[in-house]
Structure formats: C-alpha cells, structure tokens
Amino acid sequence: MALDQGDLLAGVRQMRLQAILTSLVMIALAALVLALLTRTLLRRLGLLKDALQNIASGEGDLTQRLDQTGHDELAPGKAGN
Structure with missing residues (x-):
C-alpha cells in the first residue's frame, strides 16, 4: 500500500490553513475584547x-x-475609601 506524497502534503496544507485561520479569528476576538x-x-x-x-x-x-x-x-476610590 503506497501513499501518494501529494495526498499527504494536501492534508498538511489543509491543517496549516485551518490553524492559520483559527489563529486569525482568535486574534481578532482578543483585539475586540481588549x-x-x-x-x-x-x-x-x-x-x-x-x-x-x-x-x-x-x-x-x-x-x-x-x-x-x-x-x-x-469604585472604592469614588466611594472615598
């Protein structure tokens, strides 16, 4: 059973793209909260x-x-404490 190198690399590319997109979404959410x-x-x-x-x-x-x-x-400073 032989695996084609192109098929393996396509999976790696897909995972890398998903990781990049997830990172960008998380950065955007963090910037919004900040x-x-x-x-x-x-x-x-x-x-x-x-x-x-x-x-x-x-x-x-x-x-x-x-x-x-x-x-x-x-809040405590405004109360005069």
Missing part, C-alpha cells in the same frame, strides 16, 4: 478626572457624589 475593556475603563477614568478637575478649579460642587457602581479598581 478594545471594549479599554474603552470602558478610559471612559470611567475620564469621568473621574473631570470631577476631580472641577473640584480642583475651585468651582466644583463639593456636595456632588460620584457614581460608585461597578466592581473595578475605581
């Missing part, structure tokens, strides 16, 4: 920065409360 996380975190940091700049300018409302919702690193 972009969403970065956007969310930067938006919350921007809100905190704006509130602190308002207070620092001397014209900020010191009775104003910051939104404490969330479970990230910013």
Whole structure:
C-alpha cells in the first residue's frame, strides 16, 4: 500500500490553513475584547478626572457624589475609601 506524497502534503496544507485561520479569528476576538475593556475603563477614568478637575478649579460642587457602581479598581476610590 503506497501513499501518494501529494495526498499527504494536501492534508498538511489543509491543517496549516485551518490553524492559520483559527489563529486569525482568535486574534481578532482578543483585539475586540481588549478594545471594549479599554474603552470602558478610559471612559470611567475620564469621568473621574473631570470631577476631580472641577473640584480642583475651585468651582466644583463639593456636595456632588460620584457614581460608585461597578466592581473595578475605581469604585472604592469614588466611594472615598
């Protein structure tokens, strides 16, 4: 029983193509998740920065409360802890 080298290489090429496509899809998904996380975190940091700049300018409302919702690193800081 002899196997044709072309048939063997076709299988290897198919597996290589599948691995490349899978890798590209995974990279695209990781980039999307990273972009969403970065956007969310930067938006919350921007809100905190704006509130602190308002207070620092001397014209900020010191009775104003910051939104404490969330479970990230910013939530305890907004609570004043």
